[in-house]
Amino acid sequence: MLQRETMLIGALVTALMLSSSLFAQTDEHGDDLSGVWTNFAIEASRPFQNSALRGDPPPMTAWAQERYAQAKPTFGSKSVAVVETNDPVYDCFRPGTPRIYLHPFPMEIIQTPGRVLMLFEYDHTVRQIYTDGREHRTDLAPMWMGDATGHWEGETLVVETVNFNDKTWIDREGVPHSDQLRVLERIQLDEDDNLLIDITIEDPVAFTESWTGQRRYRRVDWNIEEFACMDNVGFAEYEEEILNYDPNATQ
Amino acid sequence: MIRKIASVSCFALGLLLFVVGASAHHGGAAYDGSQTITVTGAVTKFEFINPHVLIYIAVTDESGKVVEWSGELTTPIRLARMDSGGAEKWSKDILQPGDEITLSGNPARSGAPSLRLRKVIDSHGVALIGGTN
Numbered sequence: 001m002l003q004r005e006t007m008l009i010g011a012l013v014t015a016l017m018l019s020s021s022l023f024a025q026t027d028e029h030g031d032d033l034s035g036v037w038t039n040f041a042i043e044a045s046r047p048f049q050n051s052a053l054r055g056d057p058p059p060m061t062a063w064a065q066e067r068y069a070q071a072k073p074t075f076g077s078k079s080v081a082v083v084e085t086n087d088p089v090y091d092c093f094r095p096g097t098p099r100i101y102l103h104p105f106p107m108e109i110i111q112t113p114g115r116v117l118m119l120f121e122y123d124h125t126v127r128q129i130y131t132d133g134r135e136h137r138t139d140l141a142p143m144w145m146g147d148a149t150g151h152w153e154g155e156t157l158v159v160e161t162v163n164f165n166d167k168t169w170i171d172r173e174g175v176p177h178s179d180q181l182r183v184l185e186r187i188q189l190d191e192d193d194n195l196l197i198d199i200t201i202e203d204p205v206a207f208t209e210s211w212t213g214q215r216r217y218r219r220v221d222w223n224i225e226e227f228a229c230m231d232n233v234g235f236a237e238y239e240e241e242i243l244n245y246d247p248n249a250t251q
Numbered sequence: 252m253i254r255k256i257a258s259v260s261c262f263a264l265g266l267l268l269f270v271v272g273a274s275a276h277h278g279g280a281a282y283d284g285s286q287t288i289t290v291t292g293a294v295t296k297f298e299f300i301n302p303h304v305l306i307y308i309a310v311t312d313e314s315g316k317v318v319e320w321s322g323e324l325t326t327p328i329r330l331a332r333m334d335s336g337g338a339e340k341w342s343k344d345i346l347q348p349g350d351e352i353t354l355s356g357n358p359a360r361s362g363a364p365s366l367r368l369r370k371v372i373d374s375h376g377v378a379l380i381g382g383t384n
Contacts, residue, residue, distance in 0.1 A: 074280065081280040104329075121328070225328045231301040238305070238323075242281055245363030 030152040037217035038106040051075035051172040053213025064206040071174025092229040094144035096168025123229040159185040178205035282357040299343035322368040
């Protein structure tokens, strides 16, 4: 009997040691970024916080300017109504990176050993940032959200995302990118426990030089709830009725 | 059900209103942001659904004609998370058919009886969104 209890205690101690070593593995990699976060606009970004990373269009190449001219976004200086847009997000494609940050919905960060997960409420979009030292995949076709790997530099999570398709926009104002897009992020907590994300955009096909943007988030005690993009289809019908309203037809 | 005579009034948007409209989701090209219209009537339908909450009310104009107005708000999730400013939090039950309410917002450019809502006042006179009276 005593022997069985000793074995049981031994097993419990072993289990505790194993679990604490797992926790230690997460703890030793920078700050704990876990939690639900909502956009907390930096003052200078308020006018465009829901649609762009910067207040003016980035420095585009002729290749990008041609595509930008064809874009019909629902935000920004050349915005159109939803029924006229060619924004791929309205067809329920993934928003892409970094555009997903511009949609005004919260996201949850979950840190696990070897991986940081970003769960975006918007259409339940998930980013998996591998922090286990692996290289980028080269065997998969280009992706909507890209392939993200990260590492810790002190308390900062440094993320590199590549292998994008060229079907998404950088922002919600129609700025395009190519499949050569490389998104670099430095993610850290500021002194007030807000989440800061410094974003650098590199794409030699679309931009004449690299450019940057910054997002800030504050902690909230919310749950990530359901938001399905396909619900937008019903709303588009509602807006179409408004746009095509004929006052004489209802007299 | 008694339908109040609608008070339909336009005034220049000179006030800095708490923006809770739909612009965060899809822009607002369908609406004239430079105008605000206020209408009062009984709730005919309340849809607490994604991507935008829709409120419908029956409004009787000066000539006695009843017109159904609609108003759109932000997402239901966003409303449920914010303090409504009244005694209740926003939920799928906060408005009931027949409630006499007042809607203020930017009118549709097409002339359709639809608003991008800036303010909702419930049957008790409480501003559920858009600040105090």
